[in-house]
Structure formats: C-alpha cells, structure tokens
Amino acid sequence: MKIKVVKDILGANEQIAERNRQLLDSKGVLAVNLMSSPGAGKTSLILETIKRLKGKTRLGIIEGDVSSSLDAEVIGKEGVPVVQINTGGGCHLDANMTHSALGNMPLQDIELLLIENVGNLICPAEFALGEHKKVLISSIPEGDDKPFKYPSMFHKADVVLINKIDLLPYLKFDTDAFSQAIRGINERAEIFQISCATGQGIEKWVSWLLTQMSRRQS
C-alpha cells in the first residue's frame, strides 16, 4: 500500500523555530543568525558590534561555534550575557538547541541577540533557529566564487558582509562580480564591505542593526 505523505522533512524544526520567534517577539528581542565558514570573522564581528553598541543597546550573545568555549570566554569578558551551545560535534545549530539556550538567557534584559552559528556554509542554511534576520559573512581570503559554491546560503541571507577588506590590496577578489552574483539570485540582500581589523564599514553594519530594531518597535 502506498501512502501519500508530502511532509517537509524539516517541518518539526520549523515549528520549534516559530515558537522561538514568538518568544523573542514577546520579549521585544531582535535575533540575528550569523553564519560563515570557519574563520571568516563571526566572533570578531560580534566583538566589534559590542564595542560600538555597549551602553546604548542591551545585547545578548549565543555562541554556537564548536571549536571551543574560547569565543564565549572572550565575549564574556565584555560584560555581555553569553550562552554557549555545545552541539556535540554537530555541524549546525538547530531550533531545539536555540530553544534551550534562550532558556538560559535573561531575555527581558535584552534587545538584540546575536547568534554565532557553527562555522559552515552548507548545513546552517537549512535550519531555522527562530531568528529575524540571517547574516552571512564571507571574507576576502575565501575567494570571490563562494556564491556559486553555496547558493542556498547566499539565497537566504538578508545581509552579506564582505569581511577583511583590509586584505584587498594583497589578494585577488572582485567585489563587484561577487556582489553582482549575489544580487542575481537574491535581489533583497544588503551587501556591506567591512573590516573587523580596521573598523572600516562597521558603522554601516551597526546602523543597519539599529534600523531593524527601531522598525520592530514602531
């Protein structure tokens, strides 16, 4: 006997993600899912963002990168609430792990939640966490052909940050071609060029974050 099913395999994850989103909404928290290859600059971006927003915006951080708890320790020193997720070697965060992390986060004291996903350009793309915005960091040393190799990630991103532009004089990277490739399959993506080393362009990224937050409050 053949049974018609037509059920989304990630449907259960989507449902939990939706519940996370409702929880975040009820507390007035904007959640941003930061995704990239290992070493593209997720932790550096979080630190730069904290530097600019500390004292002005109440931040919270979820650290999902599996490499170690080092990132969480560095961020903890900044005096910002941080919850480390241990994926047990898993290659992505999922809605369930995020749900547990949210339980350990003082949500009533937070306006902006930055989630550092596991360093990986394939798996995290498929798993919603309950975030409001997806941000993809791509860095100059990785080369300008990344959109072609990981279309799903680039297709879903609300923002693409091109990081490490301080290295542009030394490496071959065509930022115009790169941006055009992304725009080809994702019209609405915002693309910013930044350097976490020199601070160049970070201002624009931060003002994008603030705009998203004020939009939600109005």
Place this chain on the structure above:
Amino acid sequence: MHELAITQSMLDIVLEQAEKAGAREVGKINLVIGEMTGVVDECVQFYFDFLSKGTSAEGAALSFTKVPTTARCRGCDKAFELKEFDWTCPYCQGNNMEIVAGKELFVESIEVE
C-alpha cells in the same frame, strides 16, 4: 554532515505515518530532495541504515528524486537550470533571477505492508 539530523527527522515522519496506517513494515520511502539543499544521498542512506535498525522501516529502500536548481529570469521570464559557475540567463544573458526549484526537502510517499 547535516544529513544525520535530516535523516532522523525523515525517519520520524516515516514511522509516524506507518503507525497511523497500521503498517507492519515499510518497504520503500520516496524522497524529493532539491540540489540546493546540499543533501548527499549516500550520507542519508548511511545514517538511515544505522538509525532505522529495530524499527518497522529497517531495510526499507530509499528512493531519491533530485530536483535541479532552477531559476526564472526576471528579464525574459524563461526558466532554466542554474549552472554551477555561470549565473546568466542562457536566453537573454540577463543576471537577475528568481530561484523557482531546488530547495525541496520532503517525504513524498511511503510504501508499506
């Protein structure tokens, strides 16, 4: 690597449906997987063999229907398969398109006894 989580969710759906139908055994599972998801059939098969042991789906055949990444050109409205390193429309050379297929990831049907 996300195949482990995906295979577990897939198996959950299959077992729930099989139980609902009062099935003794699942003979075949028909999956539809878009190329854009990056899901590798062999990995799903590998995890399935492991995870399904001792369940009514143990030994079931997996059938994979792969859906190529397909775009529709916003310039000329024609649809085409997206090539790996060339994202221009083969009809008008435009480079603004909408992804219309390739993101699928679902259990289409199961065959049970």
